[in-house]
């Protein structure tokens with residue numbers, strides 16, 4: 001392994017989370033994968049194929065449909081953007097037919113709109129879709145991305161050896177840093193460790209990566225969303241503890257506005273991703289989002305919970321059958337809190353919840369201003385022994401804020 005030597009020197013000098021000034025709060029933007037996959041059929045499906053047209057169209061919609069004003073800024077390319085071969089100098093090349101102007105042009109396009117461009121590569125010999133991987137080219141690819149003006153790099157882990165990851169992902173972190181261009185670094189590393197039934201070393205991962213894909217890829221279904229929430233509730237390996245400014249667990253893309261979730265389930269995903277301090281990377285056709293989904297994606301309250309400056313990750317504090325309670329502490333002093341009653345039952349009618357504030361950790365005897373989390377409606381000034389009454393739909397959520 002060529003990079004082990006270099007790393008043994010550098011590894012010791014870093015003890016805290018990666019500090020490149022990026023992902024101070026969870027990154028917000030758009031990512032093509034869940035919705036557009038590896039659709040490269042631009043002849044028959046020109047509006048939806050992986051091409052510069054798709055990314056410029058999403059960038060335009062991000063601005064005109066109001067997403068940018070709410071804080072969404074990254075437009076992220078995923079797999080299948082490349083030519084199948086590197087050029088004669090070993091440099092990656094964007095597909096010449098689908099990206100005729102090249103990636104530098106695309107980055108310039110984003111920057112001119114006040115947006116940022118993210119790109120995708122893979123640590124192994126090939127990407128998951130079979131395009132050239134970065135193995136043996138990590139430094140070169142980091143330099144190429146910097147020269148194009150890329151702002152975020154997602155490094156997947158298909159077609160690689162899991163034992164090499166603990167060297168390879170840190171090596172790429174170093175090479176990205178050495179380019180001098182701040183590029184948010186998204187590692188798929190722990191997802192592969194979890195697949196292999198091991199517990200990732202999250203502290204180590206956080207010292208090299210800004211965000212890291214933790215757990216299976218999201219699919220456009222409630223089963224998938226529920227499974228991810230369960231994994232985050234279990235918190236095996238205590239990954240919640242390493243979240244904070246510069247470092248976030250990534251439970252994968254937001255699918256609110258796609259096909260698979262009911263309205264209640266869309267509320268669950270958006271509220272839970274806010275509570276989990278997850279990156280908000282939407283994978284949906286921004287040109288065409290139903291008003292109710294758009295209202296969730298652009299909810300000021302949900303975004304405020306997600307973007308809380310403390311950056312702590314919310315936790316599941318209680319589980320009783322299908323009912324779970326999650327809380328996220330808010331603010332530098334942890335004085336505020338977002339709390340959710342989550343009903344994972346998939347039948348029957350609404351569940352009634354009656355909770356005293358102290359039971360969910362709200363113990364300040366001065367009391368709290370309590371509001372409903374989706375509407376912002378004021379519920380009252382409540383003391384620790386006062387009761388919150390909530391009605392929670394099946395596969396639904398009730399969200400509150402106390403401050």
Ligand SMILES: *[C@@H]1O[C@H](CO)[C@@H](O)[C@H](O)[C@H]1NC(C)=O
Pocket residue numbers: 087088089
């Ligand atoms: C390879 O690099 C050389 C020297 O920098 C350059 O002149 C040449 O144009 C490059 N070839 C390609 C295919 O980019």
Ligand SMILES: *[C@@H]1O[C@H](CO)[C@@H](O)[C@H](O)[C@H]1NC(C)=O
Pocket residue numbers: 019020021176177178179180181182183
């Ligand atoms: C490189 O790492 C140093 C030390 O952590 C950091 O101060 C600097 O901002 C990083 N630069 C880039 C471009 O990531």
Ligand SMILES: *[C@@H]1O[C@H](CO)[C@@H](O)[C@H](O)[C@H]1NC(C)=O
Pocket residue numbers: 227228230231234
């Ligand atoms: C969560 O933990 C429970 C109990 O240990 C286990 O049965 C379940 O498989 C775990 N779920 C996930 C998604 O890790």
Ligand SMILES: *[C@@H]1O[C@H](CO)[C@@H](O)[C@H](O)[C@H]1NC(C)=O
Pocket residue numbers: 199236237238
């Ligand atoms: C996680 O934290 C709990 C309590 O803080 C501790 O008992 C447990 O050993 C930790 N687990 C891991 C895998 O670090």
Ligand SMILES: *[C@@H]1O[C@H](CO)[C@@H](O)[C@H](O)[C@H]1NC(C)=O
Pocket residue numbers: 244245309310311312331332333334
């Ligand atoms: C988050 O809040 C906790 C508790 O007040 C505090 O210890 C920690 O330093 C805060 N972190 C940040 C980044 O504000």
